[in-house]
Each structure stands twice: as structure tokens, then as C-alpha cells.
Amino acid sequence: MAAASFTAAKFLAPVAGRSGGDRPAPFLPAPSSARPLRRTRPAQRLLAVSSDVLAGNKAAPAAAAQPAVTREEALELYEDMVLGRNFEDMCAQMYYRGKMFGFVHLYNGQEAVSTGFIKLLNQPDCVVSTYRDHVHALSKGVPARSVMAELFGKATGCCRGQGGSMHMFSEPHNVLGGFAFIGEGIPVATGAAFAAKYRHEVLKQSSPDGLDVTLAFFGDGTANNGQFFECLNMAQLWKLPIVFVVENNLWAIGMSHIRATSDPEIWKKGPAFGMPGVHVDGMDVLKVREVAKEAIDRARRGEGPTLVECETYRFRGHSLADPDELRRPDEKSHYAARDPIMSLKKYIIEQSLASEAELKSIEKRIDDVVEEAVDFADASPLPPRSQLLENVFADPKGFGIGPDGKYRCEDPKFTQGTAQV
Amino acid sequence: MAAAAASLHATAAVSKSRSAAIPQVATSVRVAAASRGPGSARARGGLVVARAAAVKDEAADTNSGGHEVLMFEALREAMIEEMTLDPTVCMIGEDVGDYGGSYKVSKGLSEMFGDLRVLDTPIAENSFTGMGVGAAMKGLRPVVEGMNMGFLLLAYNQISNNCGMLHYTSGGQFKIPIVIRGPGGVGRQLGAEHSQRLESYFQSIPGLQMVACSTPYNAKGLLKAAIRSENPVVVFEHVLLYNMKEKIPDEDYICCLEEAEMVRPGSQVTILTYSRMRYHVMQAVKTLVNKGYDPEVIDIRSLKPFDLHTIGNSVKKTHRVLIVEECMRTGGIGASLRSAIIDNFWDELDAPPMCLSSQDVPTPYAAPLEDATVVQPPQIVAAIEEICR
Numbered sequence: 001m002a003a004a005s006f007t008a009a010k011f012l013a014p015v016a017g018r019s020g021g022d023r024p025a026p027f028l029p030a031p032s033s034a035r036p037l038r039r040t041r042p043a044q045r046l047l048a049v050s051s052d053v054l055a056g057n058k059a060a061p062a063a064a065a066q067p068a069v070t071r072e073e074a075l076e077l078y079e080d081m082v083l084g085r086n087f088e089d090m091c092a093q094m095y096y097r098g099k100m101f102g103f104v105h106l107y108n109g110q111e112a113v114s115t116g117f118i119k120l121l122n123q124p125d126c127v128v129s130t131y132r133d134h135v136h137a138l139s140k141g142v143p144a145r146s147v148m149a150e151l152f153g154k155a156t157g158c159c160r161g162q163g164g165s166m167h168m169f170s171e172p173h174n175v176l177g178g179f180a181f182i183g184e185g186i187p188v189a190t191g192a193a194f195a196a197k198y199r200h201e202v203l204k205q206s207s208p209d210g211l212d213v214t215l216a217f218f219g220d221g222t223a224n225n226g227q228f229f230e231c232l233n234m235a236q237l238w239k240l241p242i243v244f245v246v247e248n249n250l251w252a253i254g255m256s257h258i259r260a261t262s263d264p265e266i267w268k269k270g271p272a273f274g275m276p277g278v279h280v281d282g283m284d285v286l287k288v289r290e291v292a293k294e295a296i297d298r299a300r301r302g303e304g305p306t307l308v309e310c311e312t313y314r315f316r317g318h319s320l321a322d323p324d325e326l327r328r329p330d331e332k333s334h335y336a337a338r339d340p341i342m343s344l345k346k347y348i349i350e351q352s353l354a355s356e357a358e359l360k361s362i363e364k365r366i367d368d369v370v371e372e373a374v375d376f377a378d379a380s381p382l383p384p385r386s387q388l389l390e391n392v393f394a395d396p397k398g399f400g401i402g403p404d405g406k407y408r409c410e411d412p413k414f415t416q417g418t419a420q421v
Numbered sequence: 422m423a424a425a426a427a428s429l430h431a432t433a434a435v436s437k438s439r440s441a442a443i444p445q446v447a448t449s450v451r452v453a454a455a456s457r458g459p460g461s462a463r464a465r466g467g468l469v470v471a472r473a474a475a476v477k478d479e480a481a482d483t484n485s486g487g488h489e490v491l492m493f494e495a496l497r498e499a500m501i502e503e504m505t506l507d508p509t510v511c512m513i514g515e516d517v518g519d520y521g522g523s524y525k526v527s528k529g530l531s532e533m534f535g536d537l538r539v540l541d542t543p544i545a546e547n548s549f550t551g552m553g554v555g556a557a558m559k560g561l562r563p564v565v566e567g568m569n570m571g572f573l574l575l576a577y578n579q580i581s582n583n584c585g586m587l588h589y590t591s592g593g594q595f596k597i598p599i600v601i602r603g604p605g606g607v608g609r610q611l612g613a614e615h616s617q618r619l620e621s622y623f624q625s626i627p628g629l630q631m632v633a634c635s636t637p638y639n640a641k642g643l644l645k646a647a648i649r650s651e652n653p654v655v656v657f658e659h660v661l662l663y664n665m666k667e668k669i670p671d672e673d674y675i676c677c678l679e680e681a682e683m684v685r686p687g688s689q690v691t692i693l694t695y696s697r698m699r700y701h702v703m704q705a706v707k708t709l710v711n712k713g714y715d716p717e718v719i720d721i722r723s724l725k726p727f728d729l730h731t732i733g734n735s736v737k738k739t740h741r742v743l744i745v746e747e748c749m750r751t752g753g754i755g756a757s758l759r760s761a762i763i764d765n766f767w768d769e770l771d772a773p774p775m776c777l778s779s780q781d782v783p784t785p786y787a788a789p790l791e792d793a794t795v796v797q798p799p800q801i802v803a804a805i806e807e808i809c810r
Contacts, residue, residue, distance in 0.1 A: 126559070160592035169591035176558055176595070177587065184578055187548040191555020198561060201537055203508055230548035237543070391593035394651035398630045400679050400726025403733040403765050407679075
């Protein structure tokens with residue numbers, strides 16, 4: 001069935017090309033080992049939030065002295081994950097009520113990856129995603145009402161209703177899409193990272209934080225696609241400030257990752273291109289965040305890309321049209337028990353970072369935000385007919401010169417009739 | 422017959438002291454005409470719009486001297502000038518850096534501008550074209566070179582889905598000021614895969630603009646305009662035209678992306694063509710003139726969108742149209758052009774618009790077969806005789 005479940009972050013660096021000092025040979029675990037793996041750095045061992053806690057790991061209490069996050073950080077992470085979950089649940093409701101159409105792919109269960117990574121970014125950093133992009137946009141700061149209005153196809157959506165569920169873009173928040181074909185966002189992310197390096201080296205526009213980082217999110221199915229490998233090569237070749245985040249939820253619609261992939265351990269493909277490959281428990285936001293911190297800092301310092309494989313799971317089907325019959329109930333319940341929101345809640349309460357009541361008030365606030373987003377989207381107008389031909393070209397002279405000698409776009413009736421080019 | 426039409430090249434359209442800021446004005450710029458043909462210019466809000474297309478103004482040319490270049494040198498000059506003017510302009514492609522470009526268009530550029538601005542890529546067309554799109558979204562102005570246009574078939578996903586679509590699906594938030602250029606067309610026995618004409622494959626992509634250059638003058642002008650344009654533009658060059666020689670102006674000039682070029686004014690029949698076929702047409706015209714015909718030859722240059730104004734004026738004058746192109750017959754540029762002429766100028770036509778295209782075959786290697794694949798001057802002569810009967 002699924003690959004062996006790893007309970008802690010594994011760090012595998014390429015053997016050649018690391019500067020300074022002897023490094024131990026890369027450590028590969030025994031095939032069915034489930035013991036926690038020691039990392040190569042003597043850093044604070046991250047307290048396991050999900051599986052170890054549930055399994056009653058004896059090492060946990062000793063390391064529990066120092067929580068891995070501050071109270072503010074924990075609440076920020078909690079709020080972001082709850083927003084993602086509630087928003088997606090509302091999408092399902094709205095879809096079945098006929099307010100939302102087409103293909104809608106929900107992110108339930110994977111919130112730890114989006115929150116764990118994106119909450120570490122600054123405004124100039126970029127996020128590139130796939131069709132499962134609502135929560136990436138929300139984590140990056142796109143207002144819930146803009147995303148909901150876009151899903152309803154209204155003119156007030158973040159893409160003026162022209163994109164839809166699979167094409168979330170936001171220039172002010174540097175969300176570069178939203179791509180329907182898997183893999184086609186990865187070169188775009190590589191280009192955004194290239195532009196960041198170019199700005200620093202050619203245009204001499206430097207920021208005290210370092211290079212602007214780009215995160216490319218994609219799934220296990222994409223990790224078999226040519227564009228993935230081509231971009232791993234180019235990103236490492238030019239040491240681009242990018243992190244490749246694989247959201248391995250084990251299924252590409254109905255194709256299990258094991259059936260589709262000769263070597264299912266995706267993190268191993270990083271060292272093949274000369275970059276570090278990391279596997280992390282993607283149901284645990286704190287572990288994801290720790291790995292993300294290191295990968296993003298590497299990129300900012302100009303040390304190049306990292307491949308991070310997050311083992312995660314989607315609680316719903318591939319899309320709202322997917323009957324989800326192929327996945328076994330025991331697999332689903334295994335991951336449902338590792339619900340990232342439940343786990344973080346448990347951690348926050350056990351570490352006394354906040355009270356149950358405070359968490360409930362966050363949930364209530366998020367409920368209001370999502371309700372307000374739906375009301376806003378409902379009340380917004382549909383795009384007018386005249387919007388059809390707007391934005392096809394940034395310079396609308398690209399619609400050419402008409403028979404009367406004027407640029408077509410200068411004709412007042414231009415957007416009313418059939419698109420004649 | 423002297424070219425009396427207006428010229429579009431500017432004597433001082435662009436000041437060389439412009440700062441590194443990207444120009445605010447959209448750059449399919451109609452620049453002030455140095456001279457005007459009869460009844461052609463129409464003022465519009467300060468910018469003079471020339472009706473007929475860009476032809477080098479002979480008078481201005483001799484005044485300023487000009488210099489002789491081969492087509493690839495003209496393209497190279499365009500690249501150097503634009504990269505000097507605007508530091509966000511960069512070049513991405515295979516062998517554009519150290520090798521200087523497989524047709525020497527970027528020779529010496531990586532020494533001048535560094536190897537990040539003239540980026541030698543691995544052989545991954547889809548990904549480096551997508552990289553160009555992502556870089557364009559984030560403020561750069563990449564010029565992506567396909568070593569041969571045919572290789573860009575591998576980049577079709579990125580060109581269609583991303584170059585063409587992202588400005589629209591993002592609701593206008595991101596612009597993609599990318600230029601995709603490269604040599605295409607049938608060469609000398611290069612074999613089927615190196616002899617492709619991709620104009621027809623790309624022409625339906627919404628959001629993409631396409632031009633085809635044919636002389637050193639319009640090659641430099643169109644490439645500069647394409648780089649300055651906010652739209653994604655595909656510039657089609659031809660493998661056999663890189664050594665065409667012509668005298669071009671010393672001063673800065675650009676050509677309008679959407680305009681066609683009047684090559685030879687006439688009165689009897691309109692011949693519409695582009696790229697290499699322009700030369701086959703002009704060769705046929707020599708024969709036709711000797712036989713007493715008076716064809717008007719227009720190089721359409723803008724493959725998408727068509728310059729229906731120039732074409733229409735010509736059709737209204739001559740009432741007969743022949744299209745000569747190197748695209749395949751099925752679904753080619755000629756097919757779309759014929760359709761557009763019928764839609765817009767049906768009442769003006771005295772004869773059905775004829776179209777001479779390449780055969781629908783993969784270009785064979787053997788020389789006589791390859792010659793038979795593309796349109797040759799005797800066929801053009803015969804077609805004109807047929808139309809004008």
C-alpha cells in the first residue's frame with residue numbers, strides 16, 4: 001500500500017559538492033524501519049506532534065521542555081489551517097448548491113503543508129501552485145472574499161471571474177497561479193526564481209533579507225513529469241532561489257503513487273540533481289515548518305534549491321466530481337487520525353500555549369470570515385459581456401488594424417460583438 | 422516604380438539617453454513619419470498614423486548614410502540596442518551565449534552583457550520557455566530563442582497555455598512581455614523536422630501576436646518593436662534569409678508590429694506574401710512585368726493580427742488577390758487570410774482569392790522533391806495569368 005511511514009524528518013545531502021569537512025555517507029533507512037532517524041545536525045530535536053505523541057513516545061516528555069513555536073506563531077498557524085479547512089468545506093457546500101461550477105479540487109487534510117511553508121514567506125516571495133490552489137492563495141494572504149468571488153465566477157474575483165478554481169492569481173500577493181495542467185507551473189516558478197536572482201545580480205536590487213524565494217507546490221503525479229526533472233536540473237545549475245515542494249498525497253486521481261512510479265521515494269530525486277532532498281511528515285505543521293525554514297533560508301542565501309517531499313493526504317476525493325472509490329477505508333482512517341489541525345490543537349493545549357476557549361474563538365472568527373466571503377460573492381455581479389475581450393492582450397493593439405484603418409480596440413463597440421481578430 | 426508610400430521609421434523616436442525604466446507607452450508605436458505619401462497620414466491625438474506600411478524612406482536614408490548589414494547582423498544590432506537601453510531585456514536559449522547563437526544572432530553578446538543576461542540553457546525547450554514566462558511575469562523581458570522554430574513544438578504547452586493565456590486568466594494582473602524568435606521554414610535539404618513552418622500551428626492561440634520578418638530592415642525594426650511590446654510576440658525568421666544584405670538606417674527605428682509592408686505598388690492584382698516567399702514573388706514579378714502585368718506586392722509581416730486596412734485598400738484597388746505562402750495548405754496562414762478577405766472584402770473581388778501554399782507533406786530531403794514542396798516562381802507566374810484572365 002503506502003510507502004513506509006516516516007516519523008521524523010530525514011535529511012539527505014548530496015555526497016559530492018558540499019563544502020567543508022567530512023560528511024558521513026548518506027544514511028538510508030532499513031526498508032521497514034519505523035524508528036525515528038537522527039538528523040545530522042545537533043539541533044534541537046523537534047517534538048513530534050502527531051504519530052509519536054499518539055504512540056506514546058517515551059522521548060517526547062524530555063524534549064517537551066521547549067515548545068517548537070511561540071504562542072503567537074502557534075495561533076497564527078492554527079488560524080491559517082482552520083481558514084483553509086473551513087473555506088474548502090464551504091466550497092463543497094456551495095458547489096452542491098449550484099453556486100460553483102466545473103472542476104473544484106479541495107485541499108482538506110493537506111493544510112499543514114500550505115501553512116507550514118507559506119507562513120514563513122514575505123510579500124515579495126512567490127507561490128506557484130496547481131489546480132488545488134485555493135488554500136495556497138489564502139495562506140499567501142489573498143482575501144477569502146476574493147477567492148470565493150472568483151470561484152463563483154463573479155467580476156469581483158481575484159481574476160475578475162476569468163480564471164476560476166484552477167487559476168488563482170494575485171499580483172499584490174505574488175501568487176503566480178493556479179495551473180490546470182500538472183507540471184506546467186514548475187517552469188513558471190523557476191522563471192520567477194530566475195527573475196529574483198537576475199534582480200539581485202544584474203539590476204543590483206538587493207534586499208536585506210536576501211533573495212526573494214519562490215515556492216513551487218505540486219503533487220506526486222507531477223514528480224513523474226518531464227518538466228519537473230528539467231526544472232530540477234536548471235534550478236540547481238544556476239542555484240536559483242526556489243523550493244520544490246512535493247505534496248505527496250499518494251494518489252493522482254485514481255492512480256496510486258506506487259503504481260505510477262518506479263522509485264516512490266521522491267525526495268531521493270533531489271540528490272540525483274545535486275540538491276538536498278528531504279522527506280517530512282506533511283501532516284505535522286511544525287515539522288513542515290522546521291524543514292521549510294531551512295529550505296527557504298538556503299534559497300535566500302543563494303545556496304540554491306531544495307526538494308522537499310511532504311507525506312500528506314487529501315481527505316476528500318481528487319475533485320468534487322470524484323467518487324473516491326479506490327482508496328481503502330483503513331488508509332483514510334489512518335490519515336484522518338493524523339489530522340493536522342487536531343494535532344496542532346492538541347499540541348497547543350498540552351504545551352499550554354493557549355486555552356481551548358481561545359482556539360474556539362479563532363474558529364468562530366474564521367467561520368465569520370468564510371460566511372462573509374460567501375455573502376460578498378453572492379452579492380457581487382457577474383462580469384458584463386463587454387469584459388470578454390478585455391485582458392486578452394496587455395497591449396490591446398494586438399487585436400490589430402481593422403478594415404477602416406483604425407486599431408480595433410479603439411472602436412467603442414469592440415467588446416460587444418464577436419471576437420474578430 | 423518609386424516607393425511613394427509613407428515610411429514609419431523615426432529619426433529620433435527613441436532617445437538613447439532613456440533611463441533603465443521600462444517604457445510606459447505601449448510599444449506597437451506608430452512613430453512620426455519622416456515623409457508622407459499622398460492621402461496617407463491621419464493625425465490621431467498627436468501620433469501620426471501612416472496608412473501604408475513601413476518602407477525605408479530613400480531620401481532619409483541617403484541623408485543619414487546608413488550602413489549595410491546582413492539579416493543576422495540586423496537582428497544582432499536590435500538585440501544589442503534593446504539590451505543596452507533596458508537592463509531587464511535578456512536572452513534565453515540553447516547556445517546563445519558562448520557559441521554566439523547557431524545563426525550568430527547573439528555573437529559576442531554574452532561577453533557584452535554577461536552570462537545571466539545571455540543565458541545558455543540545457544536542452545529543455547518546454548521548461549526554459551516556461552521559465553521565460555515566469556520571468557516575464559516578474560518584470561523581466563526575455564527573448565527566448567528556439568534554435569530552430571521546429572524545436573518550439575516541444576514548448577507548445579508553455580506557449581499556448583501560459584504565454585497566450587496567463588494575462589487573461591489572471592484577469593489582467595500579470596503581463597507576459599516575452600519574445601519568442603527563431604529560424605523556421607524550408608532550408609536547403611535540412612530534412613523534414615528542420616524544415617517546419619509553425620506559423621499555422623501557433624496562429625489560433627489567443628493572446629499571442631505573430632510577425633514574420635523578411636528583410637534586414639524589417640527584421641531589426643520588428644524585433645525591437647516586439648521586445649518593447651507588452652504582448653507575447655513570436656517573431657518568425659527564415660533559415661535562408663540570414664545572409665540577405667541591405668542598407669539600414671544608422672539611427673534608432675522600429676517597425677509597427679501590426680502593419681503590412683508595401684513592396685511594390687501596382688494596379689492589376691494583389692499578391693500577399695511573407696518571409697522567404699516574398700523573394701520568390703519578386704522574382705516572378707520580374708517575369709510578370711515583362712509580360713505586361715502590373716501586380717501589387719504586399720509583405721503582410723503581421724501574421725496575427727492581419728493588417729486588414731492595407732490589404733483591404735489594395736483589394737479595393739485591384740479586385741484580385743493571390744496569396745503566396747510557405748505554410749502548408751491545410752489550416753495555414755493563407756487559409757485564414759483568404760477567409761478574412763472573403764469576410765471583409767467580398768464585394769470588391771472580381772475573382773476568387775487564390776492561395777499558393779506548400780504541399781501538405783513532411784519536407785523531403787531530396788533536392789527536386791524539396792523544391793517541389795514550396796511555391797516556385799513559375800507557379801506564381803502561372804497563377805497570376807490564371808487570375809487575370
